[in-house]
Amino acid sequence: MKKQLITSALPYVNGLPHLGHLVGCLLPADVYARYQRQRGAEVLFVCGTDEHGTPSEVGAAKEGMDVEAYCKKYHDLHVAMYAGFNLSFDYFGRTSSDQNKEITYRIFHGLEANGLIEEKVTQQVYSPDDNRYLPDSYVMGTCPHCGYDKAKGDQCENCTKVLDPTDLINPRSVLSGSSNIEIRETKHLFLNLPKLEKELEQWIETKKGVWPDIAYSIAKKWLKEGLRERGITRDLKWGFAVPRAGFENKVFYVWFDAPIGYIGITKQWADERPDERRWEDWWMNADAVRHTEFMGKDNIPYHTITFPATLRGTREGWTEVSFLKGMNYLNFAGGKFSKSAHRGIFLDDALAEFPADYWRYWLMANAPESNDTNFTFDSFAMIVNKDLNDVLGNFINRVIKMTVANFGAEVPPTGPMTDAERELYQSLDTLIADYTKYMDGLEFRKAMSVLREIWVSGNNYIARMEPWKVVKTDRAYAGTILRTALNLIRLFAQLSAPVMPETAARMLAIIGEPATFVWPTEKAAVYLDGVPAGRSFTAAEPLFQKIPAERIEALKVQYKETEA
């Protein structure tokens, strides 16, 4: 079995992450990593904060901090929130690390050696009052096409026309508002993507029908339009210095070193235990590694075109992405979640309202895989109340209570199996095979739908067997039914663990099982005979609590869901 290298797009350090970030890459990567570990695969799941670039510099200035301290502060906040959601990173690093600098330089020199780096003089907007060069979108002015007075230097939001900052009438800095704007000539380094276009195209073509449509089509779109040379340096202070004469005041562009961060962060991980970990085992070992990347659709061009080109251009044989899981957006109240406007639900708030597993299950069951998806509290409460409380939680509760009432708090002995049990085993075999197939294929919505069906099959079994009646006439057979049901709890825990790790551990604890998770690969009958008769268990509180209607309405108001 190949080693499973799993990466989630690196969240930008500036500001706090929201549910969109969680569902777009972090959470599906975590669910997949947990699934692969449960299957016994050797997994390395890395992520970290993306720290360079203008927004960090500007954000630090706003808070009156130096950039390094600012990034550290937000890095630590990210770490705390992800811990709250039980994201099981093997390492959560930083793109500003020394290790990432080392790898970035190595890759840069490799590209240089192969003649893929070129110098070009470009025109950039400079704001003397801000004392910095401005990215195009940091310049605001009146659109020459439609007269909209808040058009940005890259595009007019009103008429959607693509602009250059120099097109704007009365241009001014978004930061200071100053209209004292200069156009300065400045020299930058470019990666020659056209030279790699052919081989990228051939490579992407092999992903047709393999990767999600959205990943393949976005990559194809860029190739179809023809690749252009791409700037990889910027006139900033915060970032990795460019190791070339004449570039002393410049740094690498954040999009150059951010994806390299996957490798740099792996080296951070390896450097913690150099005697037993080697980053090269993962990144210089392409044949033995399957690399799965998770990201929102906005990141797809960088992970299908520029980053693969960056790695290939060195001719060093880096591990390339094997499967790219591109996700659409999670919307809130009909629009995007927004960091800058603080619109939507942020992770700290989410955890303060409900346990992590409620969110994890809703987000995976409604993952924006083929469409943009709306988050609404109505939908959230419906899924939590129905799937988690009524179907799964109530199943466990009724089985435990019935057993305690009739046999005391210990697992009753099992008599001979009947056709009813055989049918249950067979239907579970089919369902588990489907579930496994969808998890392997990273089709999370479908996987969650089958998981729910699996839970339903437990209720179905109980309803058909009517152990509350059977116990009055055939106590031994009632014991068989209930012990089967108790074993179902164990099986459900194993199958639910990738998406709801805390809940799964609680389910196992109820029936006295240790919290070790192993994926069921044998026939269901084996798993329904695992909890021994006579073992005592602890009757617990219900696993979940319902969200009452008043609470839903209050949440809608509090988080401004109904706002137009």
Next chain:
RNA sequence: CGCGGGGUAGAGCAGUCCGGUAGCUUGCCAGGCUCAUAACCUGAAGGUCGGAGGUUCAAAUCCUCCCCCCGCAACCA
């Protein structure tokens, strides 16, 4: 004519590659059950598949044109 994704019961989605009686969840209605968190199980009703045209014995599916929603457009990340 910039590019991509989407439009399928009231709501949320699958099915489209490879044409063959349109499926799932929820909601609504009815029945069963009364162990359980007023929960569970079963059944029924509900759709001219965004619109128009074409190909075909047959179109949600293939082709052409049009409409609507969302995203992207390389210096925000």
